Amino acid sequence: MASPRILINGAKGRMGQALLAAAREFNLPVGAAIDLGDDLAAAVGQSDVIVDFSSPAGTRAVIDQALAQKKALVIGTTGHAAAVKAELIALAARVPCVWSGNYSVGVNVLFALTRQAASLLDSNYDAEVIEMHHRFKKDAPSGTAARLAEIILEERKLAPDALRYGREGITGERTSTEVGMHSLRGGDVIGDHTVVFAALGERVELTHKASDRAILARGALRAAQWIAGRPAGLYDMQDVLGLR
Ligand SMILES: NC(=O)C1=CN([C@@H]2O[C@H](COP(=O)(O)OP(=O)(O)OC[C@H]3O[C@@H](n4cnc5c(N)ncnc54)[C@H](OP(=O)(O)O)[C@@H]3O)[C@@H](O)[C@H]2O)C=CC1
Ligand SMILES: O=C(O)C1=N[C@H](C(=O)O)C[C@H](O)C1
Numbered sequence: 001m002a003s004p005r006i007l008i009n010g011a012k013g014r015m016g017q018a019l020l021a022a023a024r025e026f027n028l029p030v031g032a033a034i035d036l037g038d039d040l041a042a043a044v045g046q047s048d049v050i051v052d053f054s055s056p057a058g059t060r061a062v063i064d065q066a067l068a069q070k071k072a073l074v075i076g077t078t079g080h081a082a083a084v085k086a087e088l089i090a091l092a093a094r095v096p097c098v099w100s101g102n103y104s105v106g107v108n109v110l111f112a113l114t115r116q117a118a119s120l121l122d123s124n125y126d127a128e129v130i131e132m133h134h135r136f137k138k139d140a141p142s143g144t145a146a147r148l149a150e151i152i153l154e155e156r157k158l159a160p161d162a163l164r165y166g167r168e169g170i171t172g173e174r175t176s177t178e179v180g181m182h183s184l185r186g187g188d189v190i191g192d193h194t195v196v197f198a199a200l201g202e203r204v205e206l207t208h209k210a211s212d213r214a215i216l217a218r219g220a221l222r223a224a225q226w227i228a229g230r231p232a233g234l235y236d237m238q239d240v241l242g243l244r
Pocket of ligand 1: 011053076077100139143
């Protein structure tokens with residue numbers, strides 16, 4: 001297939017601008033670049049793959065248009081409510097969709113390393129996830145941190161209610177069946193994530209730090225090129241990178 005025409009939803013935002021720059025770098029045609037208030041249906045009509053880095057409401061609107069016009073999707077937006085997540089899963093039965101909380105190669109390797117560490121280190125190694133982002137970020141925890149925690153829960157066969165979001169007051173001693181989650185916000189931090197496995201006598205820390213949004217934008221456009229022409233289904237960046 002010739003290079004797919006990309007629709008950038010959330011074009012005036014931090015990621016939208018990085019995506020426009022990456023599209024120029026990759027020589028990828030941009031069918032449309034829009035924000036809230038623009039004509040989404042017309043923009044979808046001018047494009048082959050919708051790349052959404054907007055807001056949960058932006059994703060919601062994109063879902064309807066992707067289904068109506070049978071267009072492939074790359075979802076970068078984070079912070080969706082459970083109902084929108086369920087809609088994305090249902091949508092993937094009808095159109096191809098890549099959905100990842102983080103499109104950097106490094107973080108996707110961190111996902112794989114976290115899975116390996118969580119399976120090699122037993123429950124004596126207390127697992128905690130720490131993330132830090134810029135002061136403008138609207139959702140917490142980050143989509144990346146949520147995925148890291150999900151991987152640990154999967155490997156340790158723990159239910160979602162094992163997550164402890166921050167701690168305050170007389171919490172009692174830490175149990176081996178909880179996974180901590182901590183969100184820091186400040187300044188212009190693009191995205192830092194650390195997974196800690198702490199035992200008595202030693203600890204392992206896996207850290208990724210993003211220092212340029214271009215890394216995230218390039219990954220998302222790589223996903224857009226990869227998804228064009230694929231069968232309907234729900235994919236993530238591990239599929240795009242061949243890390244499975
Ligand atoms: N998966 C990944 O790798 C990454 C994901 N993200 C996620 O991407 C999203 C955007 O991040 P960022 O660029 O920093 O945020 P910004 O706030 O800088 O940009 C969001 C853009 O989307 C626009 N927008 C808001 N609502 C809608 C809507 N309903 N329809 C269309 N456009 C809309 C905003 O317009 P206005 O300002 O007028 O509201 C703004 O231009 C966040 O959810 C963030 O977590 C970010 C980086 C990497
Ligand atoms: O909002 C951001 O900026 C980022 N959001 C993503 C997330 O929520 O994980 C990815 C990246 O860390 C930057």
